[in-house]
Amino acid sequence: MPDETDARETSVAAARNYVIGGAFKAELARRVAVPSESPREDSGPDHRRYLTQEIAPDLEAMGFKTRILENPAAERLPVLFAERIEDDKLPTVLTYGHGDVLWGMGGDWQEGRDPFKLDEADGRLFGRGTVDNKGQHTINIAALRCVLEAKGRLGFNVKLMIEMGEESGSPGLKEVAETHRDLFSADVLIASDGPRTAVETPTIFLGARGGMGFHLIADERPGAYHSGNWGGLLVNPGIRLAHALATITDAKGRIALREWTPGEIPENVRNALSTISLEPDPSDPVSDPEWGEPGLVGPDQVFGWCNFEILAFTCGRPEAPVNAVPGCARATCQLRYVVGVETARILPALREHLDAHGFQDIKIEPMKRGFFTATRTDPNNEWVRLVTASIQETTGKAPAVLPNLGGSLPNEIFVETLGMPTVWVPHSHRACGQHAPDEHMLLSVAEEAAAIMAGIFHDIGERA
Template sequence: MRSDSVAQAAAYADNGQLQADLAAWVAFRTESQNPAQRDVLYQYLRSAILPRLQTNAFDGAIYDNPVAGGGPFLLADRIEDPALPVVLIYGHGDVIWGQDDAWEAGLAPFELTERGAALFGRGAADNKVQHLINIAALEAVLAVQGRLGFNVKIVIEMSEEIGSPGLAEMMRSHRETLQADVLIASDGPRLEPDTPTLFMGSRGALNFDLVVDLRDGAHHSGNWGGLLADPAVILTQALASICDARGQIKVPEWRPDSLTPEIRATLARLPETDSSDPDWGEAGLTAAERAYGWNSFAILAMSSGRPEAPVNAISGSARAHCQLRYVVGTDADDILPALRRHLAAAGFDQVEVREADSVPMRATRLDPDHPWVRFAEGSIQRTTGKTPHVLPNLAGSLPNECFSDILGLPTIWIPHSYLGCNQHAPNEHVLKSIFREGMQVMAGLFWDIGAGRPPRAL
């Protein structure tokens, strides 16, 4: 009967129903960055998600965001027996700006379009197809045996693309009702399109500004050159003190202590990549260790004067918008204080460190040898005949700390996209081969959980 469930899941992809359902969901213009689409965020939950869950005996409700400006949440559950294991599932229905004018001819962000092996549309990869697959896989199990054999709780948020404001507050206020044995969710990409991937957390992300503000207005470079301090020169020298010419971090507190032999052994099993610059980043580390086991500093934008129309004048100020992506083993609360100490010790007292308005995300990681990881890995192997790629954490950032830290759950992420999906860019798409296999993977995993073999909460 397990094979029947997996076959039912594959049929949902093969008969065109998954594509039709995804097209209906993509049509909702759920741009969380666009205040004009706020009502659509509610419509997506009210029209696309909640009725489908209620059809499958879920109880659910839509909640306003406790943080001003944030989108709504949907919380739902299906409790078959309080004595059974509980799986928490998460997804987000919001997308970034459609960027309508930048898509290739014949493509539109909120109209699902089939081209060869791919389906194009905003949310086709991030994240509508991913939570659609997980919901439909539950339905595949129910269609075969009429029950899941475990309890399910679902959280769908509509603000992930603006930093998940309010998610932490929701998890705290609903901590008791959201208690579970494990989080199983889907977001991000596979490492390779034809091989399933597991990751158990994400790198943290903290954005901040470095500002040198010396005076009002600019001064003629002939009259004042050599007499007035140049804020751009000061800023670039300060930036150069943070990392060296190959991007190696020089702030001691930003160098993590968590790249253990066990983590390195896990990362050594990943496929090699030829798309990275071998002479960039921490020397002596593999590409996988740099991406998943180490911290990276980036200057996302910087300015002084008017780069688009420069004049012969010394600017009065300079600014750089920066980011630290960091792994477990970095003290998140000390990132900016450590930078201030570092700059002060190097003589850059004129450089001000300002935390950005974006919501920071903390680093999380689950031991790759955790029982739930091994259980999920074995289930995927059983379904596909493939050994999945196992990452201790994603290189990018997700609000995983809301589940791992606030709810105290082991967290398993199984992505249904791939690195070339154009996530956050024009021409976003999903490969039909991935969503078909994703349906099989999730149906097999949910079947195995319901068969009574999973580890219980530790």
């Protein structure tokens, strides 16, 4: 049996070489080539091909048992479960990834790139899914393999979940987890998604903000009527809806519904955020320090507070306006919220608010697509301390520890349904082009990420 220090160094070096030597690029190229767009209704065969031909064989070669779990909400969005049990007395780590992606947006990528063909340029790997999330879970699986090859064992049990519907709101995933609660039982979730706070800063986040989407509709009448004959006599739904929306925030985006905020940022969260610095990128838009909740800046606004957004607003026919008073106006809206906001009260509180301001005619329609609730693991959790110490040992850097991601993930399934703490170690960066043309992973981040994960998995086996 190799010495523990030697085994750690061997594992970390092998993980770095996995990226430097080209094996990571080769594996990721095959996975990016699978056009697993979950919003596409005929994507089922691609999803199953990704799980059964790309992921399962690699895991089985490492001693995992694999099986496909059918999704009761959407047959085309199956879930892969895999496990490697060394000893029932050892701690068990659950890891997660999603193999689905958003639309490829072919034709919109620079240099004529094909979104489903991996392309390397200037230290970047371009392709749909390179960071969200195929590249990230590919790195984690490889890190497990490096530790196994160096030690001949992990020293802990591993369970793995790869879903194919995250980009569509993870429909059915909660039901899968509830049905197979014993199958997924573990001591902790350690997984990767989302971006670092800065390219050179290893990052940990412990949960995610919730996301609630809905439509606000001013539906005054069927059809439109000539504005010269009827203007001044008919209610304009666009004006009604615009004024209703204006009551939700002030002119600087401060949320008026205080039930939509946590009231205050908890001290342990504020302390954690005080050490965070968000790295600017030349491609970033110019932000407004006066936007949002007064007194909060940067990380506090993004990770500690809530924001309301109007994602789309239509009235009449914008592509071909005519001289007529329209009959209907519609706004698609979203609330991003943190722990401390009661999910079940978000839409009822909005109804009460609109009614109190005289907008009883404005309808609220929840989005059909699933959304996620807010979650957060205690920054002082023992697993957080273990991962933090491991990253510092591997990189010589103190990682940024975020109480939660600014975006949303199905983290409530692990925290609430399965009842475990969650520690996320992201391998992307803020300017990665996620959900947009030119999505890419930095090879420098991939190399460090592989080393970090090999170090974490080694240390769990020796210290947990």
